[in-house]
Amino acid sequence: MSRKKDKPRKSAAEAFSRRDFLKGAGVAVSGGLMVGEQVAGATPPEGATQVLGPGAVPITLKINGRPHKLNVEPRVTLLDALRNHLDITGAKKVCDRAACGACTVTLNGNPVYACAVLAIEAQGKEIQTIESLTTGGKLHPVSAAFVEHDAQQCGFCTPGFVMAVKAFLDKNPNPTMQDIEKGLGGNLCRCGTYVGVRQAVLEAAKAMKGGKAHA
Ligand code: FES
Ligand code: FES
CATH class of the missing domain: 1.10.150.120 ([2Fe-2S]-binding domain)
Incomplete structure (x- = not known):
């Protein structure tokens, strides 16, 4: 299906703002994730890169001002980490594909789709959910x-x-x-x-x- 067919369904301004939202989120979903020894959020020392997973790895997320330690597979999204590992269920899973915004939380004050951010990528950032x-x-x-x-x-x-x-x-x-x-x-x-x-x-x-x- 060509992109032209989708155009009448939303205004140019809306389409622009949705792209802005995603850009602001700085989201990235990657297949094989390579991170440093200190896991995500930190720049690994040169030459110290290693492949993590597929098993669970220990991570720490700072959520609503409090650090939370948990073990998750590198493929786990921030949304699933919040809801399934920490029982912080305010952010909702609706489309689970960065389309609806029901899972919006903020990372360092910027709105992101939590279903489109890996939990390990959110380390070292201030995560704020509706519970706060x-x-x-x-x-x-x-x-x-x-x-x-x-x-x-x-x-x-x-x-x-x-x-x-x-x-x-x-x-x-x-x-x-x-x-x-x-x-x-x-x-x-x-x-x-x-x-x-x-x-x-x-x-x-x-x-x-x-x-x-x-x-
Ligand atoms: S659940 Fe729809 S954007 Fe995340
Ligand atoms: S989707 Fe029901 S209130 Fe918005």
Whole structure:
């Protein structure tokens, strides 16, 4: 099937923003992964490269400010490491192929599809999941705005959307509606909650600047 046939299904702006999302994520899924003795995240000394796997290797992930040690095969994605090895299940597995955004978490503040990042590649980075956004029973302004504007139905896309919105607003505190549409083009909602989501983003932007106290 040619790429031309896909074009009418999404606007040029949306297509652009989805590519931007992936670029920002810096994702890479590789077949045979070669990393250094200190595993991923560190530059191996010259000549010290070794092939890891296929068996499990010990890694440490810094998630929501806390280090977690686990043993995973090098092929395990960050999403599966979170959900299946650490029981951190906020990020959802929907497409499992970097297409929908339901698994969005942030790496060093940038939104990434956790299903498209290998767990060992996420070592040495600050991983933030939706679980980090509620402290002491208080919702983050983005989560609160989603509730207030009915920006979810089945909720499968919602944790990913909330993380994408937080990352977006951290870098774009005064977005226009056009910025929002483009900036969130990497997340899809099968229930069609886009109107509520966009309203929630505007509301959260205000709240995060002290315009309205949600949290
Ligand atoms: S589950 Fe990762 S992008 Fe859809
Ligand atoms: S609320 Fe159902 S997929 Fe978005």
